[in-house]
Amino acid sequence: MGKLTEVEIATQLEQMSGWNRETDGKWIVKTYRFNEYLSGIAFVEKVARIAELELNHHPLIAIDYKRVTLRLTSWHDGGLTALDFEAAARFDDALGV
Amino acid sequence: MGKLTEVEIATQLEQMSGWNRETDGKWIVKTYRFNEYLSGIAFVEKVARIAELELNHHPLIAIDYKRVTLRLTSWHDGGLTALDFEAAARFDDALGV
Numbered sequence: 001m002g003k004l005t006e007v008e009i010a011t012q013l014e015q016m017s018g019w020n021r022e023t024d025g026k027w028i029v030k031t032y033r034f035n036e037y038l039s040g041i042a043f044v045e046k047v048a049r050i051a052e053l054e055l056n057h058h059p060l061i062a063i064d065y066k067r068v069t070l071r072l073t074s075w076h077d078g079g080l081t082a083l084d085f086e087a088a089a090r091f092d093d094a095l096g097v
Numbered sequence: 098m099g100k101l102t103e104v105e106i107a108t109q110l111e112q113m114s115g116w117n118r119e120t121d122g123k124w125i126v127k128t129y130r131f132n133e134y135l136s137g138i139a140f141v142e143k144v145a146r147i148a149e150l151e152l153n154h155h156p157l158i159a160i161d162y163k164r165v166t167l168r169l170t171s172w173h174d175g176g177l178t179a180l181d182f183e184a185a186a187r188f189d190d191a192l193g194v
Contacts, residue, residue, distance in 0.1 A: 063159075
């Protein structure tokens with residue numbers, strides 16, 4: 001799994017909703033907002049299980065009351081790979097499960 | 098519930114393990130390390146339930162793989178109150194449950 005090119009990253013991001021690159025370009029980030037605090041926590045649990053058991057790829061997770069922010073990068077590739085976008089799509093899907 | 102004095106904060110912190118003040122002085126913070134990723138997530142779930150259902154006081158939570166960091170302050174008092182230290186002690190206790 002290698003680093004994606006700038007064009008590949010831009011193409012991937014266009015197909016997604018709410019995901020943005022962070023300033024240094026090595027991360028994609030999305031903040032999800034929930035009506036109930038414990039709904040956000042239930043989402044974090046789903047994300048964590050997918051990350052650990054299905055993808056073996058773990059986002060940074062920040063919980064700020066009813067806002068949950070996920071950040072993804074591929075450390076050993078020094079930037080964004082296809083796995084980051086696969087994970088992002090899986091986490092979005094988990095919202096609806 | 099009012100803001101604690103500097104002496105009160107120092108006294109409280111001395112009685113706790115692993116909790117430190119952040120640089121601006123308005124927060125206390127602790128990082129917990131887990132051997133298993135999903136153990137850290139289970140801890141976050143416990144913390145969140147205590148925060149929502151028992152204390153109505155919510156820490157900022159950051160999950161960085163097997164490290165979970167909690168940050169506490171009392172927004173409406175503009176600093177640290179007894180509730181922050183009560184919450185910190187309850188979260189420490191939740192580790193052993």
